[in-house]
Amino acid sequence: xxxxxxxxxxxxxxxxxxxxxxxxxxxxxxxxxxxxxxxNDRKADRWKxxxxxxxxxxxxxxxxxPAILHAFVYVGFILINIEVVEILVDGLxxxxxxxxxxxxxxxxxxxxxxxxLAALVLVGVIAFWIRRNILKLKRFTSPELQGAPLxxxxxxxxxxxxxxxxxxxxxxADPEANFLISQHLKPLFSNxxxxxxxxxxxxxxxxxILGIFAFLNYLPYSKHLHIxxxxxxxxxxxxxxxxxxxxxxxxxxxxLYMMEPATAPATTxxxxxxxxxxxxxxLSWKHLLDAFSCTECGRCTEQCPANITGKxxxxxxxxxxxxxxxxxxxxxxxxxxxxxPDGKSLLHNYxxxxxxxxxxxxxxxxxxxxxxxxxxxxxxxxRRNLIMEESNAPQEWNMMFGNIExxxxxxxxxxxxxxxxxxx
Amino acid sequence: xxxxxxxxxxxxxxxxxxxxxxxCAGSFDQRAQRVTKAFASILEKVGLSFAILGKEEMCTGDxxxxxGNEFLFQMMAYNNIQTMNAYNIKRIVTTCPHCFNVLKNExxxxxxxxxxxxxxxxxxxxxxxxRIQLKEGGSFKGKRITYHDSCYLGRANNVYEAPRAVxxxxxxELVEMKRCRTNGxxxxxxxxxxxxxxxxxxxxxxxxxxxxxxATGASIIASNCPFCxxxxxxxxxxxxxxxxxxxxxxxxxxxxxxx
Numbered sequence: 001x002x003x004x005x006x007x008x009x010x011x012x013x014x015x016x017x018x019x020x021x022x023x024x025x026x027x028x029x030x031x032x033x034x035x036x037x038x039x040n041d042r043k044a045d046r047w048k049x050x051x052x053x054x055x056x057x058x059x060x061x062x063x064x065x066p067a068i069l070h071a072f073v074y075v076g077f078i079l080i081n082i083e084v085v086e087i088l089v090d091g092l093x094x095x096x097x098x099x100x101x102x103x104x105x106x107x108x109x110x111x112x113x114x115x116x117l118a119a120l121v122l123v124g125v126i127a128f129w130i131r132r133n134i135l136k137l138k139r140f141t142s143p144e145l146q147g148a149p150l151x152x153x154x155x156x157x158x159x160x161x162x163x164x165x166x167x168x169x170x171x172x173a174d175p176e177a178n179f180l181i182s183q184h185l186k187p188l189f190s191n192x193x194x195x196x197x198x199x200x201x202x203x204x205x206x207x208x209i210l211g212i213f214a215f216l217n218y219l220p221y222s223k224h225l226h227i228x229x230x231x232x233x234x235x236x237x238x239x240x241x242x243x244x245x246x247x248x249x250x251x252x253x254x255x256l257y258m259m260e261p262a263t264a265p266a267t268t269x270x271x272x273x274x275x276x277x278x279x280x281x282x283l284s285w286k287h288l289l290d291a292f293s294c295t296e297c298g299r300c301t302e303q304c305p306a307n308i309t310g311k312x313x314x315x316x317x318x319x320x321x322x323x324x325x326x327x328x329x330x331x332x333x334x335x336x337x338x339x340x341p342d343g344k345s346l347l348h349n350y351x352x353x354x355x356x357x358x359x360x361x362x363x364x365x366x367x368x369x370x371x372x373x374x375x376x377x378x379x380x381x382x383r384r385n386l387i388m389e390e391s392n393a394p395q396e397w398n399m400m401f402g403n404i405e406x407x408x409x410x411x412x413x414x415x416x417x418x419x420x421x422x423x424x
Numbered sequence: 425x426x427x428x429x430x431x432x433x434x435x436x437x438x439x440x441x442x443x444x445x446x447x448c449a450g451s452f453d454q455r456a457q458r459v460t461k462a463f464a465s466i467l468e469k470v471g472l473s474f475a476i477l478g479k480e481e482m483c484t485g486d487x488x489x490x491x492g493n494e495f496l497f498q499m500m501a502y503n504n505i506q507t508m509n510a511y512n513i514k515r516i517v518t519t520c521p522h523c524f525n526v527l528k529n530e531x532x533x534x535x536x537x538x539x540x541x542x543x544x545x546x547x548x549x550x551x552x553x554x555r556i557q558l559k560e561g562g563s564f565k566g567k568r569i570t571y572h573d574s575c576y577l578g579r580a581n582n583v584y585e586a587p588r589a590v591x592x593x594x595x596x597e598l599v600e601m602k603r604c605r606t607n608g609x610x611x612x613x614x615x616x617x618x619x620x621x622x623x624x625x626x627x628x629x630x631x632x633x634x635x636x637x638x639a640t641g642a643s644i645i646a647s648n649c650p651f652c653x654x655x656x657x658x659x660x661x662x663x664x665x666x667x668x669x670x671x672x673x674x675x676x677x678x679x680x681x682x683x
Binding site: 062240241242243244245247248251252254255256258259275276303305306308309310311312313354357358359360361362363364366367380383384385386387388393394396397399400401404405408409410411413415416417418419420421422424 | 426427450451452478481482483485489490492493496499500528529534580581607609610614616623626632
């Protein structure tokens with residue numbers, strides 16, 4: 001019987017891990033649908049971002065209550081996973097509590113500590129569920145969260161509740177163990193025979209580990225992927241001042257040739273390029289990494305002045321749309337082996353002109369993001385495509401462009417009067 | 425005012441300590457011109473030698489770039505950098521945070537490398553060095569004043585403290601809005617919104633921000649950006665508070681308090 005379980009465990013583990021690895025490699029492919037961009041300067045500063053933003057959750061603490069609840073779940077998740085090492089050893093060797101003989105009294109202390117963490121995770125997760133489903137905080141009721149995204153969020157919470165409950169029940173059902181929190185659950189089994197209790201313990205043990213494997217494999221399909229992606233995303237996030245818009249060297253070059261024709265090469269065999277981004281394949285891979293790192297918390301949208309005043313723009317939706325579109329193209333590629341035009345694009349089919357036009361480039365969304373995502377950078381790339389590829393600008397902007405070009409100021413005023421203020 | 429241009433300095437074979445980049449709003453907008461003059465009067469008073477580019481100055485290209493017209497931005501940048509490099513400009517001060525951001529962060533990639541400061545930072549330095557002497561018990565002493573962080577000075581460039589230090593030096597009673605510093609709410613003008621109508625929504629951004637500023641009970645809203653000043657003035661008018669609440673640039677507050 002034990003051997004059957006061992007073999008079964010080995011097979012399930014291999015299957016679960018292989019499935020996860022396959023999905024992660026497909027996400028990797030989806031991210032690299034984006035254009036190449038080299039980001040490997042100032043390594044020390046980048047590791048600092050990982051340390052403060054991702055590991056230290058610096059920006060989360062702008063909102064103390066969710067920060068503390070999130071810290072419960074985060075710390076619990078990381079530390080309780082140490083126990084998973086024992087579960088793996090037990091599963092493969094057919095043992096029960098393999099580390100116990102080596103740790104003695106310390107073992108009870110350690111597991112009791114994990115139980116405290118598990119209880120705090122439960123507190124955090126239940127509070128999150130209440131905030132989302134009962135209190136219906138504004139951040140969680142935006143139009144872009146209706147339907148699948150809300151179900152996704154709740155599913156994650158349910159899985160975590162099940163995992164933590166399994167852990168506590170398993171410990172409670174162990175007749176030889178007496179841990180800090182689970183001992184109070186022992187009366188549940190007071191009328192059960194020893195063999196039934198042991199069977200129940202095995203069931204919860206299996207439930208816990210199967211739950212972990214299910215969670216692992218649901219993760220890449222979920223917004224919850226941020227628990228992995230937050231780390232690389234923090235590493236690759238911007239170090240320059242937030243106000244700096246990415247330069248376009250290809251246009252800089254064009255203008256130089258125009259202003260100084262002598263510098264222009266006689267012939268050019270450069271392929272015609274398009275400016276800005278129409279689809280995710282025109283964005284940088286970092287934009288797509290951003291999209292896969294987004295956990296749809298909505299801190300960006302909550303801070304967005306356009307969204308606050310009822311405009312359609314929601315930075316969170318920009319990120320969700322970008323991920324959805326990247327996954328759509330990636331799925332097509334898996335099916336057909338190459339990217340075939342499907343008559344759709346991120347611009348227009350997912351993100352509308354009205355949304356893009358509402359942005360004040362104020363950087364509130366960028367500042368708000370706990371993991372260093374930059375919705376503004378995607379908005380800028382789409383705006384560039386609208387103006388330079390589609391000549392799609394509101395009439396007032398066209399007038400402003402004309403004024404800058406002819407009068408060197410955004411208003412229709414004579415450049416000769418630029419220093420008139422010195423005379424008055 | 426007798427303001428010298430870079431061309432005038434060059435003709436004499438000399439150069440000023442600093443270039444005052446006036447910007448389009450500061451040059452043409454009547455309200456912003458008052459800030460320009462106030463700041464120039466401070467520089468004159470402390471005897472800091474400065475020049476303007478005058479007719480040679482052009483739009484930095486900020487609204488063009490942020491609306492998506494990179495081509496136009498690059499043309500403006502090329503011309504401005506040519507002009508400034510020809511004058512061998514080293515240091516620039518500007519009263520517009522949008523110009524400040526472009527000159528400081530975006531021109532270097534295009535060959536324009538200058539030390540750029542925003543006027544609020546320069547004023548604070550001059551106060552610290554004792555070069556700006558403020559009146560004892562000036563007209564703003566004890567006055568309830570709130571300060572609006574512009575996006576391009578604040579979040580874009582992390583300048584939060586210098587303007588506040590200036591207000592402190594003026595002995596005002598500084599009251600913060602709920603959304604301040606990194607959480608400051610935009611006035612609604614950035615990203616070339618200044619030059620177009622709002623997209624459909626429930627209210628205007630400048631109304632939302634002005635309401636918040638008025639709620640502090642301050643009699644003056646201190647600003648550091650010509651566009652914020654315009655947006656907040658319109659917002660305050662909307663709530664019919666223009667007779668009770670003034671929007672003043674940090675430079676105006678200081679200019680009115682000089683010894």
